[in-house]
Amino acid sequence: MSEMADLIYFRIQTQMLPYLIFVFISVSGVLSGRSCYWNAQCPFQLYSSKTPYDTVRGDIRDQPNLPNCEAVSAWTLNRHGNRNPGDSVIDDIKVIIGLKDEIISSYEAGTSQLCSQDIENLRRWSWNETIDASASFLTGTGYEELYGIGKRLREKYPQLLPSSNDSYYFRTTNEQRTVTSSKAFVHGFTDNTNLSLSIDGPWERDDLIRPYENCEKYQVETKASQELDDQLTAYYSSTEFIAVQNNVQQRLGISTKLSSNDIYSIYELCRFDRSWTPTLKSPWCSVFTDDDLVVLEYEDDVWHYYRNVNRTNDQQFSI
Template sequence: MLMRTVLVAVLCVCVGVSTKDRSCYWRAECQETLFATRTPYDTVRGDIRDWPLLAGCEAISMWALVRHGNRNPGDKETINMRELQARIKDDIIEHFDYEMGSSQLCAQDIENFRKWNWNTTMDTSPSYLTGIGYQEIYALGSRIRQKYPQLLESQLGVYVRPTYKQRTVTSAMAFLQAFNEGNELNLTADEFRQQDDVLRPYDNCPLYKDEVKNGQLLNDQLEAFFKTTEYLHVQKSATDRLGLSQTLSVEEIFTLYELCRFHRTWSPQHKSPWCAAFSSSDLLVLEYRDDVRHYYKNAYGSPINAKLGYPVLKNLYESLELAKQGQGKSIVTYFAHDTLLGMVYSALGLYKDGETITAQYRNPNRNWRTSHLAPFSANIMAYLNRCNDGSYKVQIFNNEKPTLLCPLEGCTWDQFASIFQPFTEANLDFCKLKGMPKVPGSAADFRSLTGLLFLTLSIMIL
């Protein structure tokens, strides 16, 4: 049985300074930093440099799967956010009167709304990596380089490949810059693939699209979440806090949350005025929506998801096996998306709760919490160590923290193989729908690498 890492979340209880029953977000003693899949990496990560090296052993190869860094909201999110803020910002300001107004905010929160302006860069670069995201990935590469300098000195070489999305291509650039800086390596990433069964297997799986992504179960769970007592309470309290005369719809509440968390995660020091709409407990409820969505769309909500995590784990095993034989690479790193990370977690049995995650019940002590599992720049790293006695040990880290899968003291090669070798039989044959020929994955938004690099260099947001 696979062992799973136990997450211990230390929650900061944010206490705002209240005057005349008004809550002041700007003066809160601390502010919620967990925003599900929009969580800043530095909020939850460990530090690979802090863990002791294996005595009598040396790392000879690293394999990593990394989610892209912090990004802009997507097309639909951007449109919804722009339209909502344009409609309610002035109302929020106008409904504030310290003595007679209906708003529950304090004067400084309102002043922050007055100063806040829509960032038009989001209109021209939806889903693009931000400057903060670039720094996240660059810093990750720098820490790996400091901890394991011998991997860059090895003759085995480095292999890096992103998906075709701008945010992963640019993340790969940031990662390699950390390796190239100050030396003459001049490492480059492999070209992305229009159809990638390793990094985007779900694009090439009609069964997944039909039964999971567009299936009724996912939709039913999300609809049920928006009808829960907790969410309806957030809907009312946020509307009241802002002093709006018309109740925000359940969809608008989540768009308001997007305004809060995207602006908030661009820098841990930022205090988005939109977060003033929510209490700390409200944000915990809103965080759960992403947990439910990813549970059913990417993870334990369907056995199909775990099967789609097999191909990349096959690659992990085969990469380290080649390195063990002296034929592989010293570093193999892939840049992908939170969808694949969820599939990998479920394939490995990690962070699985004893009971099914459902929209109707939010367990505050659950293992499945995307803020910790799938923040921006989330990663799984496996290190192959060669020991002086001729044996090999493997360590596996998740977001630069040890896992019980292969802990700090390392798995023996046989232990590692017992977990990962079965994945070498993986393929996507199960994906074909009855009566349907196999079709390639969609690449409607496929862009040329030249265009991606030009836009990356010209748009470094914030």
């Protein structure tokens, strides 16, 4: 009886197997039609000035040497590496973090459009409290970025490494993120050498690298101008941004009405958080489509253009 039962069981499984396969394929086909962030094969990579450098950089070591030409000097002006958000952005981000439980509850109630794994990743996510005490500071990722630039420059042009420390001059502005970035660059440039190089600065007043900080015309007519506020208001009132706002509200399915500032704060949390992870992904980015991210990236274009360009008398001067 036992052998007969096993045989019947085997035959049943054998006969059912094609149907099981058919059902499995059908379900897989349905699920594959839903776009999920966590397993996206080509997630959106561009986040304006918060785009991790290694995502978009080239490699100077791969550039061919010019014929009949030898490098005898190198001059470089570097921006700081990846950093923490500033105080005001952290405050806005904390408001969004306060919505985490509501977002998860919305999914459990069946009113969210987010995928199961994206919600699970959000459930496991937590804010790094040390960031609160290190606003705008350079991150470990940022240090590696500048170290890598210095390292690749050294490997491309080893002839620029004489033994004398007097052959070099480095200068930094007066911010923790730039001071530490300059140290990272020098570290990469001198690693595995006998050089011991110093860095000039920071200077309390720096008319060489940051002249705009002491330029009254810039401070009054550009940085503090009403035009920047007007342009940002126009952006947040645009058809494109309102569409993003409505899409995110519907996608999350929460009762809390999201303001334009809330939408942009989710974007800030998304792009800062993803830049610190090895996978370059954050569960907070799952609330956006690629099209949403294109629209949101444009905010920085507006902000930087109208904050960093003097438009007096219809003429444009880069600051």
